Amino acid sequence: MTGHDSQKPAVPAALSVGRAVPRLEDPKLLRGQGQYLDDIALPGLLECAFLRSSAAHAKIDDLDVEEARAMPGVHAVLILADLMPKLTSGRMPLGASPTGGQSNSTPFVLSNSEVAYVGEPIAMVVADTRYLAEDAAARVKVAYTPLPVVTDARAGMSADAPTVRTELESNVLNSFNVGFGDVESAFANAAHVFSDDLWQHRGCGHSMEGRGVVAEVRPGDELCVWSSTQMPHDLYYMLQSMLGLDQDRLRVITPDVGGGFGPKYCLYPEEVAVPAAARLLGRNLKWVEDRRETFISSIQERDQYWTVEVAVDANARLLGIRGRLVHDQGAYAPKPVNLPYNSATAMSGPYMLPSYSMDVVIVHTNKVPVSSVRGAGYPQAAFAMERTMDLIAFKLGLDRAEVRRRNLIPPEKMPYTKKLKARSGAAMVYDSGDYLASQAEALEAAGWKDFPDRQARALAEGRYIGIGIANAVKGTGRGPFESGIVRVGQDGKVSVYTGATAMGQGIETALAQICADGLSLPVDDVRVIAGDTARTPLGLGGFASRQLVTAGSSVHLAAKSVAAKALAAASVILDVPQADLELKDGHVRVLASNRAISLAEIARTLRGAPGYAFPAGTEPGLESAMHWRSDSLAYANACHVAEVEVTPELGQVEIKRYVALNDSGRMINPMIVKGQVEGGIVHGIGNALYELMGYDDSAQPVTTSFQEYLLVTATELPFLETILRETPSPINPIGAKGVGEAGTIPAAAAIVSAVEHALAPFKVRISQTPITPEALFRLVESSKTN
């Protein structure tokens, strides 16, 4: 069982955490060897297409599928009634929510009697190829009777507005107040009160890979479902109950996922329809969303109307904020009220705010349903708050950074308890962070102090340059837990299993680093399997910048536990006290000796191969499953400073510099953190300047391709100057905070602040995004006439 040290590597593995270890995902992904949903090859796989509503709101009088069914190569054309023998419900279940929801707010698996937005799935075609399926879907004859539509949430609130669906009594899904403190007194005693009306664009997440689902019928009445989702476990539990399956008869896997960004957080009708049809037909089925379908059926977000009033004292210190937030929910509410609740509770961000009262109204419209897109309500909140900060500075003639400085939570007040509840019901406690130092460092790097001189010189040359600032705080690492299972194989290679979802963001590398360090192994010896319900019975998935904190902590603890097991077993096997052993380079070594036993051999012993003696006092399996419990959030913070040049006569904005300070706690891999921050900034810049999901007055979408809906490309971007601070979180064992959303949240506000600043001579106020050339041109023109 023991042996001399023939396998000792030449160079011992150094600790990898904190180093920019090259991403383990990249060799595969960058060489086209990733296995995305559409790459899942199964024998006899049939393809699906969905017939979607072309009406924004209509009654379906007739649905004639006969011609489509008769087409050669078409296996089935299914409406809801066809699927019902395999479903326990024809309607998607209501997601859990702290403030409730309504069972009639969720989408149907297929809608056969009424449709409430363009893109709503009506019928499903199964054919030999996608081409055939699309052709057949086009042959299904739908007779619509148009019904009145609601396109603007504010209009939809009105008691005499038509309802978005005939089953609704009102378009108002929910309304509630989020607040604390004595707002009335604050405003009564304020030195100044200012107000603003704000709106942010509606848009999607637009991953490189759209949604998609493969359902495979397996021996033993089992079902294996692959989905390009952020939430394999949610899908697993939902499908169990929607399909009436034993927990053992279902496996959900996320293959390589080409981006999540929020829209893949929801569960969709297609994710039920395809598995149900597979069970109905006894065939393996695939559906992959095309880009047009993304525009008309994947979750969209932002699209909130904020009315904000702020009360400040004579020194520009916040006394209170009040207002109303009208949230456009679209036609259905798959995750009822999480998002506007996030927005309302996130508004005060990094600032001290004594009183607050926000009336939230969630209103259905005949548009694509709304849930989370990167930031999940926080970007709107940051936009509202940072616009308000700029407004105060503007009104009081103060420096915008100075107004913020006076209101930022100082480090000595950490941990700082906001008088708000997080979604879990727990108190909202900011765990750590130095917001003042963060802002100061960002301003210094961006040349904030000298900017007025530069601006004056530019203006003298006829150039409109401006600098903008925005702060943000993001609660990350949402619990209650994520799974981290570490298992040493008989070959000494280590597998990490987690319910966290790998969406290209580098979580596999980060978890491998944490595990490798815990076991004193090279990172390459660790393989991370993320998002497979057969590997991790428990798991939550990817949302709320939670995965590194939660899964990382679990993997850290599990690796430590495996290391302890290895030492205990080696002590028995080698008959050496544990104090004389060390775990190094894949072996437990006897100090001051050349005796050692490999992890591989310990793993073989602890798996209990028949005939092997089993070391006394040890447990079977060189493995450990941990579910680190988290009841509070780790708050990341950021300060972004953008510099732009505006050409008013063209309405054109050029970003000259972008400095982003980000503090996401202890960094496992600074390269990945930087990538996440920068990707988030790009997303936010798109939100600020380019992206707009448009609907006409009849709620017909007018942007259903990238010709109309503009995504940022490299040519629109400056070199991003990213500064990474590191304030370890005290509330988790790895000190980490999430980083997936932090880059996006303040970006639009920083850009708008800079554009407004560049246009200072025109005294324009910007209250909406995106600032398209047309919008900017009109704004400047209207300022001239004022």
Next chain:
Amino acid sequence: MTGHDSQKPAVPAALSVGRAVPRLEDPKLLRGQGQYLDDIALPGLLECAFLRSSAAHAKIDDLDVEEARAMPGVHAVLILADLMPKLTSGRMPLGASPTGGQSNSTPFVLSNSEVAYVGEPIAMVVADTRYLAEDAAARVKVAYTPLPVVTDARAGMSADAPTVRTELESNVLNSFNVGFGDVESAFANAAHVFSDDLWQHRGCGHSMEGRGVVAEVRPGDELCVWSSTQMPHDLYYMLQSMLGLDQDRLRVITPDVGGGFGPKYCLYPEEVAVPAAARLLGRNLKWVEDRRETFISSIQERDQYWTVEVAVDANARLLGIRGRLVHDQGAYAPKPVNLPYNSATAMSGPYMLPSYSMDVVIVHTNKVPVSSVRGAGYPQAAFAMERTMDLIAFKLGLDRAEVRRRNLIPPEKMPYTKKLKARSGAAMVYDSGDYLASQAEALEAAGWKDFPDRQARALAEGRYIGIGIANAVKGTGRGPFESGIVRVGQDGKVSVYTGATAMGQGIETALAQICADGLSLPVDDVRVIAGDTARTPLGLGGFASRQLVTAGSSVHLAAKSVAAKALAAASVILDVPQADLELKDGHVRVLASNRAISLAEIARTLRGAPGYAFPAGTEPGLESAMHWRSDSLAYANACHVAEVEVTPELGQVEIKRYVALNDSGRMINPMIVKGQVEGGIVHGIGNALYELMGYDDSAQPVTTSFQEYLLVTATELPFLETILRETPSPINPIGAKGVGEAGTIPAAAAIVSAVEHALAPFKVRISQTPITPEALFRLVESSKTN
């Protein structure tokens, strides 16, 4: 989260352990709804056939596969070289063994240069159907040069014997002594010394379902393998290393298994060849053993030549036993020396034996490889010991039961330590049992005392009746552990996952009973998933009557742990002290109140659905994984008494009565225990009277169908009178002992004892099984001429 008690069942679940709960498996299995290996339906599945050696020992000069390859519908004809790109070794690995083995004793995946027994796989054909595959296999041209064969192990031992394979220097695989005490003194001081030469037939397990394997290539370079095996985890680990697969890329499942009986304990070349070919061809493949293949390629057993000398004192008390055990190993040794080691260490059985010395010689022959068949060496040991007991009685003119009584370990000596090591290296400690009472009870039930009178009366009528007795002890519950995972689903149904293998023996029902009682649920609410490496990372499988003891103990502990978790969580959720709660009927109920929370709801809460508040002080997951550790065996005991009538002139034996007392500790389900005992007896009766795997002098098998190889059918059997004693084992938490093999072990010895007794007037001594009519006739005839 809480609610009133609307779901309370009308009748509370009674404890099920100890009751003859109808088998959960039966509705499925008896209605033809079982899913056996051959029922695994996969799209695009191709079928395999093996070309097998027709020579017992030959060099293969040429192998021409071209004609077979050219046949329409044939996808591949593969020899070992074709498979090697997917294999790390062309030879099966050496199994773990306490006394070592030789790397050149294991079979090849395919043998292309030399064959060492009739049936050895040479090439593999993959075709659209099995028929085509068989036809193509017949077209492969093999040019053999015959080599000398060894058919008798005793002859094979000789230094000048030809070797069974040219790579061997000697046919003796291993030889060792098992013993203790001062044998020389014992024999020197003995009042009497007797000796005997014994042999038991060679035979197979002959399950209703033969072996078989399906290999499925899966997305992600994964492989799913179904095998009708007793050892899914062994297969999993072996395939990982033989195919060079990551632990995550392989899943091994045992579907419904139509009997194991030992031959499915070994891993076979076909279980490597089919998966390797599937990976090579990228196709899903199936191979199912046909009955002829069972006879020429599945493990066989018994076939040991024992020479026994016994020393007794004047009172017929044992002083010592010595002898030699020549074990026919067949052509290869897949599990090197476990079986003869078992035999040698098991011989003294329930008796006190002061000294012992058995020389074990393991010898290769050109016959099918040998490993375990039900009893795994114990039946030969019991046969040797019980024949010796009868010999002592015969020689000293004593009652056979009385000789045994004087030598049985009395209950007051329990726990009793034999001076031998179990295979794990642990001391052999009999944990409990009352062998004297067991024998007395069996004798009483069988009418032993009055039998001489009956026999005398019968003889007077010209009828030869006899009664025979045999005792046995079987070490059961071999560790080091078995997995038991209990998981409550969101629907309140409970899944039990275990590495134990369900082979039709009722383990699913027994584990469900244990789990149901632990959680106060009806048995029907529990589903047992046995033998799936994706469900249970750790597991050992089915052998050595181990599964109920080991998996049962783990499931018991896991269910208790889940119950404790449910109570802890309910206490937080309901805000009621645990002392005021009880778990009953699928709910945690508040005593003296109608408040309750269902296990389903606790499971949903503990899985951490997003947005749910998570109960303080509890762990995620209403589940528990236990691996109850076992370092010693639980010894079951039996006393069988058989009554026969012999017709000497026909050589015919009719079993008139069969009384079997069995003590397998605490019974989870007496109906299943009875079934196992009776099935075992039938197996043993077959061994005694009918089964014989025959080879001619050129090592050609002469029994390759059930026309030549006789299995017992109902017409040969009497009503079996089974008495179930219950001496709980003190060494496991459920008090159980294994029962899968106990019925077989003494049965042949009891039958032979009875036949010999019936033929007492002829003074014949029976030293071999099966006692075929021809053998019996000759025995009687030869006694007349003596």
